[in-house]
Amino acid sequence: MSTTNEIRYLASHEWGRIDEEGILTVGISDHAQDLLGDIVFVELPDIGKTLEAEEESAIVESVKAASDVYSPLSGEVIEVNEKLLDEPEIVNGSPYEEGWFFKIRLDDGSEFENLMTEEEYTNSCEE
């Protein structure tokens, strides 16, 4: 059973944090920002857009490479972190708090449990 404010992951390094209303905040993991290096541009989805689970939803570009950000679950985009457009380096400094990318209203909150737990994700990073 998942608990409110728990963070879960995709193997592709996105995290999602669920609240009591079924809103999922999405970002990229500390491991991901570390692999990417200095982040210089972020492209965010349009508000109102409906995303499928594991659909390309945002782009993060660092000095080294551009990388797609996938939506962990399906839902409608209700808010984006516009601060990242001017200060993308926030993602490097605070990947789980200030550096969130977007929020979606989940189609089905129960799907959250299908995501990887912190332990499963950490193990997958070490593989």
Added chain:
Amino acid sequence: MVDFHGWSMPINYGSQITEHNAVRENCGIFDVSHMTILDFHGEDSELFIRKLIANDVKKLKQDFEGLYSAMLNDNGGVIDDLIAYRLDSGYRLVVNCATRGEDLKWISTKVKDYEVEMIERDDLSMVAIQGPKSSEVLSKCPAPIVRALESKKKQQGVFGNNMFATKTGYTGEMGFEVILPHDQAINLWKNAVEAGAEPIGLGARDTLRLEAGMNLYGFEMNESISPYECNMTWTVDLKDEKRSFFGKESLLKQASEGQHLELVGLILDDRTILRQGQKLQFVSSADLEGIVTSGTYSPTLKKPIALARIPKTTEQICFAEVRGKKVFAKIGTPRFIKEGQFIFKERT
């Protein structure tokens, strides 16, 4: 840390952008010991080096002075780019680590016909100290030899106490490169860092050289690219008509036929970085196509920049299709920053 052609090297020590800015604003120190150092001694050494590379070492006025050059194959393609230094007894070439194998193969074959001994100096390290405060940092290091550098001009150098120090670099800032035995290199590194030099990784080395419009082998140049097509025309010295060098005949032929490709600089207002290999198109010349040779985010300009090889044209703008979107770039000189100043000139 990454494996860079057999050398374990850091992409960055901390933040690549912070390291980049440290070199533009203060002073950075680079461990560039991966570079291959080749010394040439013997009575034919000048004759041989003048034959081997496209620039002419005859114009080096003093010992320990260096010049930038291409080493060409018979088709006029770039085998490598290098710095050639005059020594008190012979010449020293500093060539790329990525091309070491090909270089040695080529040079060993050619050197046989000359009274020249080639020695690879893997007993030496190389350290670069670069940035507006590099003189200040160096003056605090307890190595008297570096003091002698102060009176020297760019590209010139000094030698003493086993240290070979020159006013050269790969960043577009004033600075020094020092070739010295490994144990002395460690001491120089420690002293320079104590005096305020920031250690700089490979990542910032690349963004610095790109802003400065300096070529990187395998990106702007390769064996099928002529110096005329990679902004190295100025390094081809044809003044001495009697001098023959490898690739010369092909170059003369190319020059008479006219140049078809050139290296340009691109600046983008878009929030997209054009990477190596990206195709470029032109709005009013649909049949022409160019290619990005290196692209990055410029920490100094806070914009994406790129170097690109494009057909000779008067077009001022080009575009690329990236992730289904058209991205436009201004075309201009293949150099962006020199000693902290913006020097890019866009086409008008």
